[in-house]
Amino acid sequence: MKSDNELNVVVLGLGYIGLPTAAVIARTGARVLGIDVHQSVVDTINSGRVHIEEVDLDGLVSGVVSRGHLRASTRIEPADVFVIAVPTPFMDDRSPDIAYVLQAATNLSAVLKAGDTVILESTSPVGTTEKVRDLLASLRPDLRAPGLGEGADYAVAYCPERVLPGRILVELIDNDRVIGGITPRCARKALTFYRRFVRGACVTTNARAAEMTKLTENAFRDVNIAFANELSLVAETMGVDVWEVIRLANRHPRVNILQPGPGVGGHCIAVDPWFLVAADPANTPLIRTAREVNDGKTDHVIARAAAMIEANPGVPVACLGLAFKANIDDFRESPALRVAQALAERFGSRIRIVEPYAAQLPDSLASAGATLIDIDSAIERCPLMIVLVDHDVFRSVPLEERVDKHVLDTRGIWPDQPQAQAPRRLQMAS
Known part of the structure; x- marks a missing residue:
């Protein structure tokens, strides 16, 4: 892979994960283009400002933009590495919606070339990275897709973010990363990229295992929070x-x-x-x-x-x-x-x-x-x-x-405050 100052990276999606990721990569000296569908977001970033609240992000973005390492656009351009960091909401029936991911893959397919690496970071259901690969294969039959035959002209991998809002810039660098490749070679190529800016351990696996790892981490947290919330209801009943x-x-x-x-x-x-x-x-x-x-x-x-x-x-x-x-x-x-x-x-x-x-x-x-x-x-x-x-x-x-x-x-921040049990009547404030 190219040296830092020769590497071109495109980050698709400039939200709470995409923009900090783009800025951290740009700080290494790579030339980073951030893609977003909202012109207002693009204009804000190109002026050296941010549209989201995150500790120290404003200073970092201002610096990398002023040095010419980060810019934003609504239009895709060729690059060496493509990082997809778009939303993956669920639909009314709570089934996952990966339409934004597939649209991002469609967009980048137009400029994909031999030697490129495509990395999905969006939290996704198991099998999504393979769907991205299959979509790229259908849109670019002139290139050999990984895992569909002998040889491959580009790499596809999955590496979920695992950061805490308020500490994103620190944890993007210090936290361990799980990197799942469509093939072992894909995982190794993505590993080389993340090693440019991650100090934590980078562990490689296959794409499906990496996808399920991310879902498992959040489900674990949810189950444990549910225990605490259920306990709070029991305690309320017991006084x-x-x-x-x-x-x-x-x-x-x-x-x-x-x-x-x-x-x-x-x-x-x-x-x-x-x-x-x-x-x-x-x-x-x-x-x-x-x-x-x-x-x-x-x-x-x-x-x-x-x-x-x-x-x-x-x-x-x-x-x-x-x-x-x-x-x-x-x-x-x-x-x-x-x-x-x-x-x-x-x-x-x-x-x-x-x-x-x-x-x-x-x-x-x-x-x-x-x-x-x-x-x-x-x-x-x-x-x-x-x-x-x-x-x-x-x-x-x-x-x-x-x-x-x-x-x-509801947060227990005022332990010295008498809590609202049975409703009682108060006088209107003057």
């Missing part, structure tokens, strides 16, 4: 503080219970387990149940919050947070957003949203009558508070500023 119970139980040397919340969000954990269920519904009752428990926890929070609000007519309500986890601006599959939306549709202008990582509300919330305020305004004006995200700014509110509030804390 016990679930966070105290978990803290004490975790003192056992072989127990590590996760923290409950209002559900599970994000594009990975809330989505990927369904890929396994769709592939083998007869043998995934535990994975399905975990998904249902976590989605059901969101419904439970909505019901508890609505009961508290109905018991206090006319009182303004502060919903703290919309993101799917703390200190990021990512609202994908967010249970907090789902709770806020349900309450806004029911209680309209009484709902005030505090989200420090949003400049404006999503259209659906605004049209329902909700308004965006800051945390100081919420403390001053809202006797009812529903904690949906554990942003640091919310954790910093001292007890003396919320002692007279009626609080539903």
